[in-house]
Amino acid sequence: MFSDYSMGELGAIFAMQGFAGLILFSVFVLMALGLAIIFGQMGVINMAHGEFMILGAYVTYLTSNFFSAYIPALFGMYFFVAMALAFLASGALGLFVEWAMIRHLYKRPLDTLLATWGLSLILQQIYRSVFGAREVGVTIPDWMIGSLPVTDMIEVPINGIFVMVLAVGISMAVYYMMFRSVWGRQVRAINQNRVMAGAVGINTEWTDRLTFGIGCGVAGVAGSAFTMIGSTGPTAGQLYIVDTFLVVVFGGAASLLGTIASAFSISQAQSIMEFFLSGSMAKVLTLLTVVGILMLRPQGLFALKLRK
Amino acid sequence: MSTSNPNFVLMVEGLTVSFDGFKAVNDLSFYVEPNECRVIIGPNGAGKTTVLDLICGRTKATSGSVNFKGQELLNMREDQIVHAGVGRKFQTPSVYEDLTVFENLELSYPKGHGVFGALTFRRDDQVKARIKEIAETIFLDDQLDEKAAYLSHGQKQWLEIGMLLIQDPELLMLDEPVAGMSVAERKKTAELLNRIIQDRSVIVIEHDMGFVEDIATRVTVLHQGKTLSEGSMERVQNDPKVIEVYLGH
Amino acid sequence: MSDKSKSITNTQVSRRAVLAGGAALTASLFAPKHLRAADFPTEAVNTTGLAVTDDTVTIGILHSVTGTMAISETGSVQAEKLAIEQINAQGGILGRKIEYIQEDGASDWPTFAEKAKKLLVNDKVASVMGCWTSASRKAVLPVFEQYNGFLYYPTFYEGLEESPNVIYTGQEATQQIIAGLDWVAKEKGAKSFYLLGSDYIWPRTSNKIARKHIENFLDGAKVVGEEYYPLGHTQFNSVINKIRLKKPDVIYAIVVGGSNVAFYKQLKAAGIDMTKESPIVLTISVTEDEIRGIGGENIEGAYACMKYFQSLENENNAAFVSAFKEMWGDDMVIGDVTQAAYLGPWLWKAAVEKAGSFDVDKVRAATPGIELTSAPEGYVKVHENHHLWSKTRVGKAKLDGQYEVVFETADLVEPDPFPEGYQ
């Protein structure tokens, strides 16, 4: 396979392939972070996660249309506004859904799963009615298109760098919120002992709602970022759902670090296998490996061993 | 190491378990004789419940040995340990709330424990008679057809004890059997326990000293996963180490 | 409603213009003014109990309105409804207005089979315009054969089928592939090809034909890679690196659905500028419809091989495009399949009028040799094997989401669903 190429060429390809793995890693991290917050801290399975992402994507689409129609001069900057709006829109929907639905189901995780699946169907149909069945094309600012030539042969896609920076930024923000902010302390306290947390004056109801909202908001930002690399359509959210859940479960549900480590290992495995095998088989093998490891180690990669 | 000794029903030797480096039980050894009622006491976090979890297989030990009548329990599955003759009651009453008292007891009846045994299990007269008998022992013969969910807290505790009795274990382990009971219930329970510990060995975890005095043959005091003191109630109560860490407070 | 009737008048005007221009007269265009229902008594034109009355005839429309395929099938439904409305405005078929019953296949193949059966058995429709994916067609095929229904199937597809109960108004694989490969080899001097597709039967069969053609018929050309990704796959950076490693002259891409959008966006982002044509991107799966989701800026410069592009310049097409936009809105785009779906009702009308009957057996017998000079793609003719003779064209994608036609075959290409030497 490699005999026809010079070392330089091979080196460049492998460098770019490594970079492709990192982009995939960032995509996984963005997909999974919101879910990891919700699943890890609240034990809620949100099957509508993909639809919250797509809401962010549609918000981005609307923002780009608004900018190109009214303030074309600032078009290059619209993406940042769009991400903030995506966070707010998906987050607000998350708050509402928590209030209307999730809070009644905390003791029944499997039922949450079904109810949120129902929610995902409803959201899909709403998107279809509002935006049409077709995918919408989101115009990306010029500066985000194309690639940076690092050397003669190595080129790095700009949107890939953007996704990576965003993944790092959001991970840090989430980490900060979880471990440095008052909200984070409260969330962790509730996660450990709900009754006690309530007894010492933490408003558990509001903290739950906020947690769900923030998780959904992060999903919205991810969806916004994915307009650069994927499609925006009513059913596009479904494409992400299996991967996302496996990343979170594989990482060990309660651990943010685990989620990131799991995103890293799955993305690298998939990216390497995709390079050496045909696409479909790579996907099947990746999924089988993940499931196989989960069978050997059901608590995931990074679950703490706890006294029962 | 673990040679069987006919003088002891249970020999725990060098038992250790660590959770991420924290040794909840540390090189613990103790021995239980036939028909003995051993009470384990100790401050919160001393590792009392963990010891029971280790013996019945709920938690896997890091090292050590638990020998029950010549069998090494540490390599066995929970259900195999039960079949060997060890019964365990949990701290919070765990009964099947959706089933009736009768069904709760029936499921603990030591027959039909395999998949196909359970499919073909018949509720014959022998089973019914045995359940009736146990129900009388645990003061629940009038509630046989009631769902367990509707029992009082104390009654649930009794039901769980009944579920263990019907198995007729040689070693019975009880985790705080009188916790959360009213004074009257507590008295009745002590009476019940005194009756059922006659022909078997029992390990009890309990905080209530009056109650301990009532039933204990010997007492083991645990502190930070280790034995602090062991012996009769009187001896333990007068041990200065014990007074310092536990009774003195 | 007034809008619609106006649009129909317009098309009639332009159709007359076509006639005046000396195009061949066909039954479908000329005859309606002379056909009255009274001349065709119902008991004579309908001997098999179809849903034909003295002044109406009912047909079925069977596409996915919900589910993942709704995206693709909407255009076909719109085109079929437009054709029906235009035919009715001209007086219908044998003096009877066409009424339609629309059923939703819901992107689910058993549902397609179920609804097909309902249309044929309960509703007794005279013909059905429908299906999009091969899987849905395969699911309904036994139903149509069992109940002797008549299906007009609009999508370009892998071939390997020739049912007496189906008219294939799209291209079978060789019609779409061979001329395009010849063109890219001759005009662009392409020697090495990288074949890429979504993992299902159409891309795999098409790539098989492409590979045979490249290896056996193009001088010195070779295939340097062949890859398939699951439907819905969204990460293509690894394959893009493999492509870089192989340095092909042509990336031959048959990626579909949501994957399409991801593939072109990532290709563009990876610095492969399609306008520089190094490598050339040639696709048979991206119509104007798909470009709307991909974004013109992401695919500008790629070539597509189709039989129809919206930008095609002829009077038939000008009339069709304006009528379509009048009926469905100015922001509509029309892709290859949409045009093929538009042909269905017209081909059926021509066949019925030639047969003088709605009976499926008679319509089938009359179908081979039917010509449409009014087709937006120009001129088509039905082959004995129930596929259409049509031209193959290559278009170059522009920033505005339209294609610029850069090549078309001189003659109609004969449909060959079981191509010798390609299997």
Added chain:
Amino acid sequence: MKRSFSSFMTRQDMVGFAILAVVIFVLLPISLDTFRLNLFGKYLTYAFVAIGLVLCWGAGGILSLGQGVFFGLGGYCMAMFLKLEASTPENTSIQSTPGIPDFMDWNQLTALPAWWEPFHSLAFALFAVVAVPVFFAFIIGVAMFRRRVGGVYFAIITQAFAAILTILIIGQQGYTGGVNGITDLRTLKGWDIRTDEAKEILYYVNGVMLFVVLFAAQFIRKSKLGRLLIAMRDQEDRVRFSGYDVAAFKIFVFCAGAAFAGIGGAMFTLQVGFMSPTLVGIVPSIEMVIFCAVGGRISILGAVYGALLVNWAKTTFSESFPELWLLGLGALFIAVVMVFPNGLAGVYSEHVAPRINRLFNKSAADMAGAKTPAE
């Protein structure tokens, strides 16, 4: 004898079974034409899966989001047999290799793969319809339940299996028919399954099979194993420390669910005439859960009504308001979870049954007097 029967089925259960039998064998056939009857036959094949889910999920608390896998495996086993029968050398003479299924020929296979060979035998195919799903369920069950994977984790991992199998079937199209599935099935041992008459017969066969499965499920539920499942759902540790090997019971009930689903899949193939990967994937698997939930996750009869009702609604609504169907289905999911957690069966036993009982008991009092006391 009498005693053991009454523990197997209460009078109320018997009435329920009888009503269902009347609905399936009398009411539906006389009120529907062959086309609609065949449609209801298709709906009933999902009921097989829903019954299995009642055992796994309703009774045992094990929610599998991968039941489509077993439904599909059963269906594919049946379809492979039928396809081989349809692919005689005479029927396939235009192929480059006559005598093998058409999709294999298109994919350049020149001989039947070895693992297809046994499916020439109907007996083997029928055996495989049950054995293959059970085999996979057993492997998954042992791997997961021995390691105490449960709840949400189990749900997500089974869902991943549905995704994996779908990708595999689609990717290996030379062996499986790919995304089109295995289509154009014609005869069963020379008997044309496409005629109206055959459809009606198959409907009744399906009905009988459904009752066989219902009785099996009833037997399991009313045995001690059934009570153990409920006990496990509430207090898994207590069951374990009463001396039961909890994993073995879970594996058993999961395998039983898989066997039911496999039979349902085979009946689906026979009645619909093809099998495709769209019935294996994530979406159908979750829909099967909702059939069960709508019927009431604790009632096997409810599961049958749930499957009938949801599918009937799906057909009816999508005929008249295709755009609204998804909204309706989504709302149904949410409503069932939030408002009627016990589904139709819950509504029946809480609101309808008490009233019927009051009426019934008056007239039944005399009859009971005439009967010899059973206990």
